[in-house]
Amino acid sequence: KQEVTQIPAALSVPEGENLVLNCSFTDSAIYNLQWFRQDPGKGLTSLLLIQSSQREQTSGRLNASLDKSSGRSTLYIAASQPGDSATYLCAVYLSVTDMRFGAGTRLTVKP
Amino acid sequence: DVKVTQSSRYLVKRTGEKVFLECVQDMDHENMFWYRQDPGLGLRLIYFSYDVKMKEKGDIPEGYSVSREKKERFSLILESASTNQTSMYLCASSSNLATGAGTEAFFGQGTRLTVV
Numbered sequence: 001k002q003e004v005t006q007i008p009a010a011l012s013v014p015e016g017e018n019l020v021l022n023c024s025f026t027d028s029a030i031y032n033l034q035w036f037r038q039d040p041g042k043g044l045t046s047l048l049l050i051q052s053s054q055r056e057q058t059s060g061r062l063n064a065s066l067d068k069s070s071g072r073s074t075l076y077i078a079a080s081q082p083g084d085s086a087t088y089l090c091a092v093y094l095s096v097t098d099m100r101f102g103a104g105t106r107l108t109v110k111p
Numbered sequence: 112d113v114k115v116t117q118s119s120r121y122l123v124k125r126t127g128e129k130v131f132l133e134c135v136q137d138m139d140h141e142n143m144f145w146y147r148q149d150p151g152l153g154l155r156l157i158y159f160s161y162d163v164k165m166k167e168k169g170d171i172p173e174g175y176s177v178s179r180e181k182k183e184r185f186s187l188i189l190e191s192a193s194t195n196q197t198s199m200y201l202c203a204s205s206s207n208l209a210t211g212a213g214t215e216a217f218f219g220q221g222t223r224l225t226v227v
Binding site (some may be wrong): 031032034036037041042043044045046063089091093096097101102103104 | 115116144153154156158159161167201203205207214215216217218219220221223
């Protein structure tokens with residue numbers, strides 16, 4: 001059974017710091033991996049999708065990497081800002097319609 | 112921009128009522144999903160649909176049903192609402208395309224349902 005773990009559960013950093021969020025999964029036979037952000041009381045906003053044949057994706061200050069063999073993905077946020085404060089979730093695709101979500105990392109960026 | 116729109120942000124219903132949650136997407140996506148999200152339990156899949164009139168049970172279908180009469184619309188129905196169905200409900204859609212953006216999933220803004 002695919003288990004998706006995100007560590008740490010919560011993270012607090014000062015503004016301007018670079019940071020890394022981690023996502024690990026137990027079964028390396030994945031289809032895709034997607035990172036989302038969720039603001040309190042809101043839906044999920046897609047940040048980056050990494051297809052299984054890719055190693056990384058970049059969007060602005062965000063960079064996501066995927067290492068299927070070790071069952072790990074990281075989301076790197078450069079020069080963090082208070083507006084980055086949110087919960088970040090990773091989702092592993094076992095198939096086109098089967099996504100398994102981690103519990104999320106709650107990020108607080110202090111001014 | 113892909114848009115997934117849920118009909119209500121907040122709903123308050125009474126125990127025993129029949130409740131309809133509506134979701135519409137504008138990207139011609141084949142797949143649509145309903146999740147609920149609860150503190151400490153994360154996102155749990157209730158039902159999904161991969162085509163019009165087609166549906167599959169997810170992890171927690173009990174107490175729910177769904178309807179997909181048109182490709183763009185996916186409805187979640189609580190036949191007789193109970194207090195343990197108080198939750199945040201999230202709708203999502205995705206494509207089956209294996210190229211380009213692949214199967215990127217997009218979510219609606221969520222519906223906070225309270226059953227009293």
